[in-house]
Amino acid sequence: MDAKKLGARSVLYAAAGFFALFAALPFGWMILTIFKQNTDLYNPQYNPFLYNDPPTLGNIRLLLEDTQYLTFARNTLVVAILVVVITVVATVPAAYSLTRLAGRWGEGLGIGIFLVYLIPPTLLFIPLTRVVADLNVKNTIWAMVLVYPTFTIPFCTWLLMGFFKSIPWDIEEQAMIDGYSRLGAIWRTVIPVSVPGILTVVVFSVALTMHEFVYALAFVTSSNQKTISVGVTTELIRGDVFYWQALMAAAALVALPVALLYNLFLDRFIAGFTLGAVKG
Amino acid sequence: MAVIETRAITKRFGDGPAAVDGIDLASADGEFLVLLGPSGCGKTTLLRMIGGLEPPTSGDVLIGGRVVTGLPPRARKIAMVFQSYALYPHMSVYNNIAFPLKAAKLPKAEQEKKVAWAAGILGIDPYLQRKPRQLSGGQRQRVALARALVRDPNVFLLDEPLSNLDAQRRASARDELQGFQRQIGTTTIYVTHDQVEAMGMGDRIAVINQGTIRQLGTPREIYDEPADTFVATFLGSPPMNLVPRDDLLIGFRPEQFSPAAGASGAFTTFPFHVHREEYLGAERLVYGETGPTKVVARFPITADVPVETGRTYEFAVPDGDLKIFDAASGLRRPGGAPKLVLR
Numbered sequence: 001m002d003a004k005k006l007g008a009r010s011v012l013y014a015a016a017g018f019f020a021l022f023a024a025l026p027f028g029w030m031i032l033t034i035f036k037q038n039t040d041l042y043n044p045q046y047n048p049f050l051y052n053d054p055p056t057l058g059n060i061r062l063l064l065e066d067t068q069y070l071t072f073a074r075n076t077l078v079v080a081i082l083v084v085v086i087t088v089v090a091t092v093p094a095a096y097s098l099t100r101l102a103g104r105w106g107e108g109l110g111i112g113i114f115l116v117y118l119i120p121p122t123l124l125f126i127p128l129t130r131v132v133a134d135l136n137v138k139n140t141i142w143a144m145v146l147v148y149p150t151f152t153i154p155f156c157t158w159l160l161m162g163f164f165k166s167i168p169w170d171i172e173e174q175a176m177i178d179g180y181s182r183l184g185a186i187w188r189t190v191i192p193v194s195v196p197g198i199l200t201v202v203v204f205s206v207a208l209t210m211h212e213f214v215y216a217l218a219f220v221t222s223s224n225q226k227t228i229s230v231g232v233t234t235e236l237i238r239g240d241v242f243y244w245q246a247l248m249a250a251a252a253l254v255a256l257p258v259a260l261l262y263n264l265f266l267d268r269f270i271a272g273f274t275l276g277a278v279k280g
Numbered sequence: 281m282a283v284i285e286t287r288a289i290t291k292r293f294g295d296g297p298a299a300v301d302g303i304d305l306a307s308a309d310g311e312f313l314v315l316l317g318p319s320g321c322g323k324t325t326l327l328r329m330i331g332g333l334e335p336p337t338s339g340d341v342l343i344g345g346r347v348v349t350g351l352p353p354r355a356r357k358i359a360m361v362f363q364s365y366a367l368y369p370h371m372s373v374y375n376n377i378a379f380p381l382k383a384a385k386l387p388k389a390e391q392e393k394k395v396a397w398a399a400g401i402l403g404i405d406p407y408l409q410r411k412p413r414q415l416s417g418g419q420r421q422r423v424a425l426a427r428a429l430v431r432d433p434n435v436f437l438l439d440e441p442l443s444n445l446d447a448q449r450r451a452s453a454r455d456e457l458q459g460f461q462r463q464i465g466t467t468t469i470y471v472t473h474d475q476v477e478a479m480g481m482g483d484r485i486a487v488i489n490q491g492t493i494r495q496l497g498t499p500r501e502i503y504d505e506p507a508d509t510f511v512a513t514f515l516g517s518p519p520m521n522l523v524p525r526d527d528l529l530i531g532f533r534p535e536q537f538s539p540a541a542g543a544s545g546a547f548t549t550f551p552f553h554v555h556r557e558e559y560l561g562a563e564r565l566v567y568g569e570t571g572p573t574k575v576v577a578r579f580p581i582t583a584d585v586p587v588e589t590g591r592t593y594e595f596a597v598p599d600g601d602l603k604i605f606d607a608a609s610g611l612r613r614p615g616g617a618p619k620l621v622l623r
Binding site: 168170171173174175176177178179180181182184188189192193 | 364380427
């Protein structure tokens, strides 16, 4: 390798290293804070990057024992799973129809559906309050299961349409020639080839569901029905007292498994996108 | 084995002119029938209607004497090879070939036997565990053919299956494909825009333009006795010369155009003003004019015909090789060539 290449390489790695650090810093700060005692955290004389007092597990104990954190986590999980199922069941046929069956109207309709996503929840929660009340799901996790698909479905339909457009339709027609009905052909060719796209939908639905705050705050007040995003912020911020370490712990405990899960999927995305087209 | 027939089949997309305009076509049993035409002429649409992928606007498709117009593709017992080969990218070669057998719910043991048989015929046994993306173009084509073969179809429908191969590979693929069809003996409809493929492989050729069949016949009939000026100029490279005379067009092939001095029997002469000569190895093409009309002459390299650019020679065509067309309709005038008085 000559010097010029080496130089270009080191610039690349320096830039990549900088952004990796930039992205990791909040996460590192969060982990550091979790184990700090109050006396350590709040003393401005101390070096904030070090443990000046011995680290403690007390903050995690506070989170797990004095709040209903495990209930929040379970609620979040249940809501996320149900929303993902609803979203996938609705978006796959919707995106398929819009790309394959709706002809030249499909594109416009798809954009129209996406526009719905752009209406902010801070406006939409007002009319949706009536819907939630009339359906008698107020103050239960079912309010969120019902409402969250209103933003996951438009976004994911649009996402999946882009993906479906890249699928060579020949294989579906070939499957129909080879002896399957249209539905059978979709199930055996379009769906398996779309797995990376569907995984993307799953990831986005989970992410959108987990960080949603406004609807959860507006529709749920009982502690045992809250999700993590609204649960920890309402239970660990008491007036002007912030339980910083416990808040950090609450975030880290969900962030870690989610990050690992995404990483698993990441390999699938890359494998999927380089799957090799049907072209000769 | 079956005969394919279309009756007054028409396809219209939107308000435009018909893509396929009332085509009546019948194959013979076991025949290799080529649909030949320029791109956009409707040949692929016709094939897709036969396959059931496109519903006709009107008219019927018959396979083996049975009307199948309303039936979905799976009920027609056909096999199709797409231009892209349409291999299932997520399946191994083995599963690609076994796919139609799974659809037919054949027992596993029988599936294995059939896949092995088809893979053997096409010489792809070593790749059965690979994915399509790990194959070359020629190998993919053979996988697509094997998948078409295993289900023992009534009919093969092939949509430009050689167009993704490079020129060298195409010649051998043509040979393989035709040999394969002869061996299997299944009625085959083959769509192409390549006249060399059509002439070399077809038992009969249907020349299609603007949604209608211009002529249906053996390669020899199509080449020697074109039904109209479209067929006359679409086939042959360079195409047939057409020289206007009053309300007629006089057609003759470049290889039948030679110096009058060497001609014998009844012939018609043309003045030939030479512009340019092309040396192509096995043959020579001589470009020039007769009167205001551009014409081409073709000589095998073995023929000793000295011509110089810029000079005018007297060339002739045997009367039997003159094809007379109506200038207005482009249709061939029936009967032999009338005795021409040429200026």
